[in-house]
Amino acid sequence: MRRTLKSFLILTIILATGCSISPWVKPYERGYLADPIMSFEPDAVSSNYMHHVYQAREGARGAEGGGSGGGCGCN
C-alpha cells in the first residue's frame, strides 16, 4: 500500500504542476465522448451490484472503479 500511496503522490505532483499543458482534444471536440453510451458506468446501482456479485464469488477484489464494503451474504 505504501507503494500505491507514493505513486499517487508523484502522479499528483506532476499533474498539479503541469496544468498549463494545452488540451489536445478541445472542449468543442468532445461531442462523441459526451454521448451517454461512452460512460464507463452509466448506471451506478447496476455496476455496484455486478461488482458485488463477482467480489462474493471470486478471490480477486478491488480496482473495479466502484465502491466496496464489508459483508456479502455469502456464507
Place this chain on the structure above:
Amino acid sequence: MSKYFNFSLVVLPVGLLLLAPNSIAKMLPEERSDIMFHEYEGDGVTINGPSVLVRKNYMDSISINANYYVDNVTSASIDVLSYGSPYVEERTEQTVGVDLLRDKTIFSLSYTNSTESDYDAETYAVGFSHDFFGDLTTVSAKFGVGDDVVSATGQAAFEDSLSRKNIQLSISQILTKKLIMGLNLESIDEEGYLSNPYRKSSILMASDSGVIDRQGTWEEENYPETRTSDAVSLKLKYYLPYRAALRAEYRYYSDSWDIQGSNVEVGYTHPIEALNVTLDVRYRIYQQSAAFFFVDFLDASNGEALPTYHGRDKELAEYSTTTVGVGIKWEFLSSGWFVLDKASVSLSYDHISFEYDNYRSANAVGYELGQEPLFGFDAGVTQVLFTAVY
C-alpha cells in the same frame, strides 16, 4: 497497515489539488433515482432483493446520495449440502454519502452499514476527484476504513472481529475525440478473523480409521489473520464510426495469500434511436491461482502434522469463470414530464459458468476419497432497473 500508512501522503496531494489553477467548473453527478430488483441463482443458492439509490443536489455545490440494498438468501450450496443444512437469511445494506463541489474538485464522504444475522460491517470512506489538463484528465482517490463483527448462528459463544483499510486511485483520461481510458489501482489490507465459522477443511486424520467418505474428514478451517491485496485495471472505450461504443477491460490481482487473478471483459453498446432503445452485449473471462493454504483433501492418516493454515473455500481454489451478458434499456419521457427530465427501464441478464481445477464435488458418492469429479456450476444474474432523472 498502520506501519505503512503515512497521513501526509494523502494530505499533500489534496493540498496541491486545491492550489492547482482552475478554469472550467466541474459538475456534480446528475440528480436521479434508481429502483432495481436483482436476482442471482446458481449452485443451489438464490439471492434476490431490491436496491434503491436516490441522489439530490443542492445549491450547485452539494450532492447527497442514499442507497438501500437487500440480499434475501436461500442457500443449499455444495458446501451446505456437504456438511451443513440449507438456510435462509437476509442482509441489508445502507449507504449515505455527500459530495461537495469546489471549482474543479469534488470531495466525497460516505458511510455504509451492512447487517446480517451473523455478520455486521461498517465502512467509512473519504475521497476526492479533480480535473486537469483542460479537463482531459480526471484523478480520483478514495480512502476507506471498516470494522466487521463476525458471529455464528448456533454458536452463541463465538464472536470475533475484522478491520479493513483500502485506498483507491483512479485516472480517467481522454486520449482522442473518440477514445477514453480509465486506470484504477486499489490496495486492501484486512486484519482479524478471515475464516468462515461454518466452512470446513477435508482432512483424514490418524484417528479417522474406517472413514471411507468425506463425512468423517471435516475439520475446522484455520486461515491467516492478515490479507493484503493489490489490483490494477485498465479500461478503454471507443466511439465507433457509427453511433455505437466498444469497450475493453483488463484487471490483474495479487495478494499475500498467493492468489493471482486476472480478468478480461469486452462489450458493445448499440443504440436504436428510432425505438429509444439501447442494446448491450458483453463477454468476460476470469481465472485465478489457488491460495497457498487451500486444500481440497489432505490425507494425514499416517500421523503427519497438520499445516498451520488450511481452508477449503472454493473461492480460494484454482478456477476460472466465463460470463456472457445481454442488456436492453428503453428510454421514455425524453422530452420531460412534470419534474422529470427523462426516465428509463432496463433489463439485464448475465450467465456465469464456474469451472474448478482443484475443488471436487465432496458429496459425490462411489469415488475414492479425494478422487471425486471436479466441481463446476452455472449461475444466472438478472437485473430489472427503473431510473428517473430530474
